[in-house]
Amino acid sequence: MNRIWYKGEPQDVVFLNRYIHSFQKILPRSASNWAIERHVNERFDHGRYGLKPKHRALQAHPTVNDELPNRIASGTVIIKPNIASFAERDVIFEDGRTVKDVDTVIFATGYSFEFAMLEDGNLIPVTDNQVNLYKYMYPPQLSPKVITYCAHLFIFTRFCRAALERCNRQQKNILQ
Known part of the structure; x- marks a missing residue:
C-alpha cells in the first residue's frame, strides 16, 4: 500500500x-x-x-x-515462493527451485498487536486483531481529559511527521 x-x-x-x-x-x-x-x-x-x-x-x-x-x-527484488526446507547452505522452495550457498535467511514474521504495557492490556483491549481507539489514539470510554497514547499511531502511519504534529495538536486541544 x-x-x-x-x-x-x-x-x-x-x-x-x-x-x-x-x-x-x-x-x-x-x-x-x-x-x-x-x-x-x-x-x-x-x-x-x-x-x-x-x-x-x-x-x-x-x-x-x-x-x-x-x-x-x-x-x-525477486519474489520467491514459500520455503519448503533448508539444506546445509541451500534453501529449497515449495515449487522445487533451490538457491545454493545462502549466507543469511531473514524471517519477517510480523509483530504482536497488543498493549500489554498499559494496565496489563486491560486499558486498551485488542479483540480479533481490532482495537477501538478514536483516531488510533483515544480510548472512547475514557474521559476527554486523558493523556494521549501516540505510540500506536506510528504503527499505521510509519513515522509520518504530519501524524506526530496532529497528535501533539490534539493533545493541546484536549488539555485546554
Missing part, C-alpha cells in the same frame, strides 16, 4: 477524520474492502506478482511501502 492516496493526499489524512470514521460505521465492510483493494491494485497489481493475500484489505494491518512495488517491477 502506498502512503499517498487520491490526488496526492497522505492516506492518514484521508482516513483519520470524523467523516470517514462515521461513514465506515454504516458502510458494509465488504464495500470498504472492495474500494480499498481496487485502489491499491490500480497502482500495483498484487495478483500479477503473486502477492495477493488470502484475507481482505481490512482484516489485517497493511504494509505501507512506497519503494517495494518499484523494486519488484524493476527486478531488484
